[in-house]
Amino acid sequence: MGTMFRYALKRQLREGIKILAVPLVAFTLVVLINALGGIREWLEYEYEYTMDNFVVVAQLSDLWGDVTDELAVAQDYISIFTDPDMPVSLYRFTNELMLRRSFEVKSLIGDIGVELIGVTGLAADAVLASETSDVNFFYGYDESLMQGNELTAIVSDDLLEMVDGGRVSINIMVNLPGEEAKAREEEVTVIGTVSSDTGDSLVYLPFWTVSALAEDIAEAPLLSELLSITLAENRELSAFKDVASLIFPRVMPVFDTRPFAMTIYDSEFFETLEPLRQNLILVDVAIPFVYIIAVGVGFLTSVLLTRQRKAEFAVMRSVGMRRGSIFTVALGEQFLLCIIGSALGLAAIAVFWGYLNFERPLIFLACYMLGAIFSAARAARTNVLLLLRERE
Amino acid sequence: MDVLTINDVSYTYKSKYQTVKALDGVSYSFETGRFYAVVGRSGSGKTTLLSLMAGLDTPTEGAVLFGEKNTASINRDNLRLEHVSVIYQSLNLFPLLTAMENVTFPLEYKGMSKSRAKKIAASKLESVGIGKTMHNRLPAMLSGGEQQRVAIARALATKTEIILADEPTGNLDTENSQNIIQLLKNLAVTENVCVIVVTHDMAVADRADIVLRMSDGKIVLGEYGKEPASEIKL
Ligand SMILES: Nc1ncnc2c1ncn2[C@@H]1O[C@H](COP(=O)(O)OP(=O)(O)OP(=O)(O)O)[C@@H](O)[C@H]1O
Numbered sequence A: 001m002g003t004m005f006r007y008a009l010k011r012q013l014r015e016g017i018k019i020l021a022v023p024l025v026a027f028t029l030v031v032l033i034n035a036l037g038g039i040r041e042w043l044e045y046e047y048e049y050t051m052d053n054f055v056v057v058a059q060l061s062d063l064w065g066d067v068t069d070e071l072a073v074a075q076d077y078i079s080i081f082t083d084p085d086m087p088v089s090l091y092r093f094t095n096e097l098m099l100r101r102s103f104e105v106k107s108l109i110g111d112i113g114v115e116l117i118g119v120t121g122l123a124a125d126a127v128l129a130s131e132t133s134d135v136n137f138f139y140g141y142d143e144s145l146m147q148g149n150e151l152t153a154i155v156s157d158d159l160l161e162m163v164d165g166g167r168v169s170i171n172i173m174v175n176l177p178g179e180e181a182k183a184r185e186e187e188v189t190v191i192g193t194v195s196s197d198t199g200d201s202l203v204y205l206p207f208w209t210v211s212a213l214a215e216d217i218a219e220a221p222l223l224s225e226l227l228s229i230t231l232a233e234n235r236e237l238s239a240f241k242d243v244a245s246l247i248f249p250r251v252m253p254v255f256d257t258r259p260f261a262m263t264i265y266d267s268e269f270f271e272t273l274e275p276l277r278q279n280l281i282l283v284d285v286a287i288p289f290v291y292i293i294a295v296g297v298g299f300l301t302s303v304l305l306t307r308q309r310k311a312e313f314a315v316m317r318s319v320g321m322r323r324g325s326i327f328t329v330a331l332g333e334q335f336l337l338c339i340i341g342s343a344l345g346l347a348a349i350a351v352f353w354g355y356l357n358f359e360r361p362l363i364f365l366a367c368y369m370l371g372a373i374f375s376a377a378r379a380a381r382t383n384v385l386l387l388l389r390e391r392e
Numbered sequence B: 001m002d003v004l005t006i007n008d009v010s011y012t013y014k015s016k017y018q019t020v021k022a023l024d025g026v027s028y029s030f031e032t033g034r035f036y037a038v039v040g041r042s043g044s045g046k047t048t049l050l051s052l053m054a055g056l057d058t059p060t061e062g063a064v065l066f067g068e069k070n071t072a073s074i075n076r077d078n079l080r081l082e083h084v085s086v087i088y089q090s091l092n093l094f095p096l097l098t099a100m101e102n103v104t105f106p107l108e109y110k111g112m113s114k115s116r117a118k119k120i121a122a123s124k125l126e127s128v129g130i131g132k133t134m135h136n137r138l139p140a141m142l143s144g145g146e147q148q149r150v151a152i153a154r155a156l157a158t159k160t161e162i163i164l165a166d167e168p169t170g171n172l173d174t175e176n177s178q179n180i181i182q183l184l185k186n187l188a189v190t191e192n193v194c195v196i197v198v199t200h201d202m203a204v205a206d207r208a209d210i211v212l213r214m215s216d217g218k219i220v221l222g223e224y225g226k227e228p229a230s231e232i233k234l
């Protein structure tokens, strides 16, 4: 075997310019396939990045976009928000009083010192929003998210790890004007977490929270034009839309006393995503296509090269080389030349693009060899007699 | 000693549209140390016979026996590798291997060491008149006669008992042709090889120990040796 390949190599090196044919084809196709692969990975990255980071906002409003001051507030609700100056502030509203009182939170679950970010019973409405300009003071946070009749909270990641079943007990000191400060313990449900390692606080609300909230909103007598929901997981967008469409039917009676609508601002998201998706499909079609081309080219080149060398294969046959040996040499030569070209292609892409992927060139190699097998088999079956007659 | 026996051999070429009976019940026994010439009109089946003897195919009917063994039931590639050398009018050599490499290749393919193969090749090339200066030439840089010598050197190096040559001098001038034939003839004697040469050239046939004449796929005259072969009517 070694002998055969040593001689094959000797003769190949004497081929002159022809020796470049297969490596050049392999080089070109490997560069092509890896360029496509690189593009594919970039597109995929962009796609995932968009999925992960694009902020899709769903906003609840009345149908006319009117001021919501006039909307009825059916029951009490409390919101507590942190504030740079006032570590935790609690707002309490009733539909009768519309009063704002401030409380001071003394401790949270013993004295662990973890910041409680927000506690709320029912979301604020426009009244709250207009009264307090700092309601949305940290990024991504919208107090109106936290609607419901029980006390809910968004807590920091660390705190969530310490609590059981998503419920937190807090001690709050209630300072009402003209009254003595009173300590009160409240148990609240954790509906989300906030992390603030970047300086900005990022609120994370799981999808179930958002959809549960959406249902609460639908049932609540309270409406707000300011309620906005940020989707934490854009991949759930269509599921969210399904839920939202149940709660917020498209067509509302014009004279409904509580007309409201939800607008999901996702057009920009899809405008970003769609071209990426289409290009991905395109590349995904193009790559197998190149593989098919590789089979064809492998077939063609090897047929051409083998045809040229018919006489040599005839000599091999007549000096008694076994068919298997001839097949192996013919295929082995193609393999070697192809692998050299592929390696150069791989190197070129790695140097100029910094992109390295072995899988696709290997598939390419396999495809090329698949094409080459046929001609190697033909070489092995060279009919010395027929060839002699042709030459005569 | 009979080294190659053809026993009532027939051979038919089959194509889609027609069949050609190239050999029609040929029988003959070839002995070692003899120089045979096969003559006959074009299309009489000489090449076909030779290729059956070389084990490039098996007879449609009858048998080709190498020694006692039927070529139909042995490894015929091995037959050529070890026992039978074939030399054609041209195209005998690997065009991109040097004269030396053309001889050493089958030796090394058989498993001989590189250095030993080289040594043997050098001495055989020498014995057919290919000097050192030509060892590293590619066949294209050798004359037709020199190419045939290299092919003969290869046959010698592989130590085959039978050398089959199909018009080995067909492309050569008279002088070269005579030299090659002399070489083959000497081989039969000195190396005790059975040499079978197909030829159109009566001057060549005249040098043979035995002349076989073929016509329509049959050997019509064997054991000729008394009259000059050039008298045989083709
Ligand atoms: N591959 C083939 N297919 C069909 N018929 C063939 C084939 N090879 C040879 N023949 C036919 O078989 C017969 C014998 O051919 P062969 O080549 O053995 O003759 P030959 O004596 O060597 O002739 P030449 O002196 O021209 O070389 C001829 O009629 C020829 O046409």
Ligand SMILES: [Mg+2]
Pocket (backbone or CB within 6 Å): B046, B047, B048, B166
């Ligand atoms: Mg012939």
